[in-house]
Amino acid sequence: LSLLSTLKNSNKLTIMANISASTSFVMFFMVLISSKLMHTCLSSSTCPPGYPEHAIPIYKEDIDMMQFAENLEHLEADFFLWSALGYGLDQVAPWLAMGGPPPIGAQKANLDALTQHIIEEFGYEEVGHLRALKTTVGGFPRPLLDLSAHNFAKLFDQAFGYPLVPPFDPYRDSLSYMLASYVIPYVGLVGYVGTNPNINGYITKRLLAGLLGVEAGQDAVIRSYLYERAKEVVHPYNHTVAEFTIRISELRNRLAMCGIKDEGIIVPLELGAENQTMTNVLSANYDSLSYRRTPQEILRIVYGTGNEHVPGGFYPHGGNGRIAREEISGKKYLGGEALGFLDIAADWIAYWFQFLEEVGGFKNANKGTTMANISASTSFVMLVMVLTSSKLMHTCFSSPTCPPGYPEHAIPIYKEDIDMMQFAENLEHLEADFFLWSALGYGLDQVAPWLAMGGPPPIGAQKANLDALTQHIIEEFGYEEVGHLRALKTTVGGFPRPLLDLSAHNFAKLFDQAFGYPLVPPFDPYRDSLSYMLASYVIPYVGLVGYVGTNPNINGYITKRLLAGLLGVESGQDAVIRSYLYERAKEVVHPYNHTVAEFTIRISELRNRLAMCGIKDEGIIVPLELGAENRTMTNVLSANYDSLSYRRTPQEILRIVYGTGDEHVPGGFYPHGGNGRIAREFLEKP
Numbered sequence: 001l002s003l004l005s006t007l008k009n010s011n012k013l014t015i016m017a018n019i020s021a022s023t024s025f026v027m028f029f030m031v032l033i034s035s036k037l038m039h040t041c042l043s044s045s046t047c048p049p050g051y052p053e054h055a056i057p058i059y060k061e062d063i064d065m066m067q068f069a070e071n072l073e074h075l076e077a078d079f080f081l082w083s084a085l086g087y088g089l090d091q092v093a094p095w096l097a098m099g100g101p102p103p104i105g106a107q108k109a110n111l112d113a114l115t116q117h118i119i120e121e122f123g124y125e126e127v128g129h130l131r132a133l134k135t136t137v138g139g140f141p142r143p144l145l146d147l148s149a150h151n152f153a154k155l156f157d158q159a160f161g162y163p164l165v166p167p168f169d170p171y172r173d174s175l176s177y178m179l180a181s182y183v184i185p186y187v188g189l190v191g192y193v194g195t196n197p198n199i200n201g202y203i204t205k206r207l208l209a210g211l212l213g214v215e216a217g218q219d220a221v222i223r224s225y226l227y228e229r230a231k232e233v234v235h236p237y238n239h240t241v242a243e244f245t246i247r248i249s250e251l252r253n254r255l256a257m258c259g260i261k262d263e264g265i266i267v268p269l270e271l272g273a274e275n276q277t278m279t280n281v282l283s284a285n286y287d288s289l290s291y292r293r294t295p296q297e298i299l300r301i302v303y304g305t306g307n308e309h310v311p312g313g314f315y316p317h318g319g320n321g322r323i324a325r326e327e328i329s330g331k332k333y334l335g336g337e338a339l340g341f342l343d344i345a346a347d348w349i350a351y352w353f354q355f356l357e358e359v360g361g362f363k364n365a366n367k368g369t370t371m372a373n374i375s376a377s378t379s380f381v382m383l384v385m386v387l388t389s390s391k392l393m394h395t396c397f398s399s400p401t402c403p404p405g406y407p408e409h410a411i412p413i414y415k416e417d418i419d420m421m422q423f424a425e426n427l428e429h430l431e432a433d434f435f436l437w438s439a440l441g442y443g444l445d446q447v448a449p450w451l452a453m454g455g456p457p458p459i460g461a462q463k464a465n466l467d468a469l470t471q472h473i474i475e476e477f478g479y480e481e482v483g484h485l486r487a488l489k490t491t492v493g494g495f496p497r498p499l500l501d502l503s504a505h506n507f508a509k510l511f512d513q514a515f516g517y518p519l520v521p522p523f524d525p526y527r528d529s530l531s532y533m534l535a536s537y538v539i540p541y542v543g544l545v546g547y548v549g550t551n552p553n554i555n556g557y558i559t560k561r562l563l564a565g566l567l568g569v570e571s572g573q574d575a576v577i578r579s580y581l582y583e584r585a586k587e588v589v590h591p592y593n594h595t596v597a598e599f600t601i602r603i604s605e606l607r608n609r610l611a612m613c614g615i616k617d618e619g620i621i622v623p624l625e626l627g628a629e630n631r632t633m634t635n636v637l638s639a640n641y642d643s644l645s646y647r648r649t650p651q652e653i654l655r656i657v658y659g660t661g662d663e664h665v666p667g668g669f670y671p672h673g674g675n676g677r678i679a680r681e682f683l684e685k686p
Contacts (some may be wrong), residue, residue: 046651047613055552058137058201064322065195066137066204068295069211071319072188073129074100074142075302076218079184080123082106082147083170083177084116089127089142092629096130100141104316105148107171114583115174117634118225119181122218124628128643129211136207140320151313152180155304159247164237175234178225179244185218186252186283187298189568190261194292196564197410197557205560206647209551212564213544213571213645216290217637220282220572221579227265227281228469242266249283255306256298258402261291273479274447279472282572288483290568292561295323296401413492413556419677420550421492421559423650424566426674427543428484429455429497430657431573434539435478437461437502438525438532439471444482444497451485455496459671460503462526470529473580474536477573484566491562495675506668507535510659514602519592530589533580534599540573541607541638542653545616549647571645575637582620582636597621604638610661611653616646650678 077096078088086108089097111119133139153167170180192212199205223245230242239247246264253262263271267280273288284290293301296308304313308327311318318328432451433443441463444452466474488494508522525535547567554560578600585597594602601619608617618626622635628643639645648656651663659668663682666673673683 048649055202056200057203059199059204062199062201062204063137065199065295066133066207067139067321068319068323069188069191069195070130070133070139071143071315071321071324072184072191072298072302073126073133075145075314076184076188077123077126077130078103078106078142078145079147079181080119080126083109084111084120084123089130092124093127093131096127096134096139096142098134098139098141100320101144103145103147105146105150107147107149109171109177110173111177112174115177115225117632118221118579118582118636119177121628121632121634121636122185124631125214125218125637125639125643127629128639128641129214132207132211132642132644136203143315143320143324144317146314146316152183155183155251155313156244156248158304159244159251160239166236173235175229175232175241178222179234179241179248181222182226182245182248183252185215185222186262187293187301188215189219190291190293191295191298193290193561193564193568194294194297196551197561200555202552206548206552207644209548209564209567209647210640210642210644212567213548214637214639214643216568216571217575217578217645220575221636223265223281223283223572224473224576224579227279227473230265252301255301255304256293257300257306258293258297261285261293261297273476274482276479277472277476279476281473281476281576282480282569284480284483284569285565286483287487287565288480288569289487289562289565290572292564294403296327299324299327410557411555412558414554414559417554417556417559418492420554420650421488421562422494422676423674423678424543424546424550425485425488425494426498426670426676426679427539427546427653427657428481428488430500430669431539431543432478432481432485433458433461433497433500434502434536435474435481438464439466439475439478444485447479448482448486451482451489451494451497453489453494453496455675456499458500458502460501460505462504464526464532465528466532467529470532470580473576474532477540480569480573484569487562487566491558498670498675498679499672501669501671507538510538510606510668511599511603513659514599514606515594521591528590530584530587530596533577534589534596534603536577537581537600537603540570540577541617542648542656543570544574545646545648546650546653548645549649549652578620578636578638582634585620607656610656610659611648612655612661613648613652616640616648616652651682654679654682 074089081088081092082103088103088106090102109119149167149169149171152170153164156168157163168176170177189212192208192215196205196208196212199208226241226245230240232241233239234241234244242265246266249262249264253260263280263283265280266278269275269278272278272280273284299308299319300306302314303311303318305311311328318324429444436443436447437458443458443461445457504522504524504526507525508519511523512518523531525532544567547563547570551560551563551567554563581596581600585595587596588594589596589599597620601621604617604619608615618635618638620635622633624630624633627633627635628639654663654674655661657669658666658673660666664685666683673679
């Protein structure tokens, strides 16, 4: 109590002020802190480590690939730390720099309180990532980084094809900074997705999944922030936020020279999830899986040269580690004559003249309200034309520069992988119907009936009363889940959709369980946007931690590739929801006397109790003792001591989604239990 009283009066706890009108909040926080600090499993016998027998912790071949990621983590760490704090890794954790030179031009950014809190959290998360990597696979000195405003200005000039006047300055204000941040975590995300099929040690697979979960979350928070401001004109330029993101994404595609693996926050319907939405908060492929890139592609992007052998951009002297240094030291360039971006577009120019009127008509379409006034620049239409053309073709700009990147003689799918990947279909079905029904008023049976495979329709699903912003986000999420189900069922097979209970009554029981008493009136997830996003807070997280827990146990390169793509988007969805709620943390949820922040803490604590395996879940606000590096109370992304995403076993997940705390006793969202061998075996063996 004394600690919490002190915290309440400290300057750093301003966001905690009035966090709840309920006196139970203090006692609740005490319990949460105690259990987290102890890292004690509530019932250790229920929490097996979940690794295969005789598994090799780290393969020699894994080390270089995992070390390569340290280049990107160093870039993020110093960019975020300097911008939020006015100092970087040399002051926060100097041993992690390993004597590498200080970054060029890094400085404190002019950030508002919201952005300051988010970026400070991100900076400390990167410290944890570097520590986890270097203590697991070793490391190298921090490479020379150029974080100067001048370097960013060159990059944005390159993206727009002409000098911006005045030169773009990432440190000018919060919006400029978040546009600059849009450039960076994405590269780590697609790099980890590309690496996952190639590593084999269970420790390295576990580490990568935890890193990927948080990198994808950071990218999603930034994209979500920018999507909410998509129509704003960036001062002092005559371009909207949406156009800035499209220009940056298109530049990364050009530099990487391996086709379209990146998109802005607004796209034409032809590029949206299932070709049904122009909202593109999360960038993903046809099956709504996160894109993947090789180290060569990443170096071409971050060097800004389009050539992995020619340093520049953020790395004036190049990256460190064997992979990056060998590219610089004269390995034969894989390139040849690259097929240019405009050459690809030219092949489709006739197609686009035919549809030019339709593209211009986005402003007047009902579904295109988000596109209205999306840019004050006439170049926007041509930009979307080029971007769409190249995406539809899925053509590599220079195929010799884009090897598939899989190890020789790799086995696509191990027999043992199938049940574990199929288990995830239970959760994807839950998300698909919850999001689709809430956004559209109908679900999988109308959108993609073959994926339901004859399973019963969900109980109590209905259209939610959503505002335009939430409607667009949830509609995108729903269609993404359709892609996930298709990818899973066409890769590892599947089973009929289990019976799902999506009724308001079921959610009300869950929230009563979280608070320990009946809420009056009963909680209704379909009442309004805020209630709906609080209900959504319950769900994608379970898929995220499930995929992180599964990754160490699968071995086929196809299944590892699939899992990484699924994990990237599931983590992104969870981060978008958490970010939405964090921006509203101090709001009191009508008609209850509890804030948004307390709702998230209560739900997270309930999931921990049900799973019975210690603390693997936290709300959006935590005391310093629980924050990243014990230095921040902002907790937009829930992660462990090293800022790696938490992981859970199928048993833990079933205890949560059944709402019974027992994987043998169905209930909650699955009245008859989950489907597939893993879930059914637990039901058969109480």
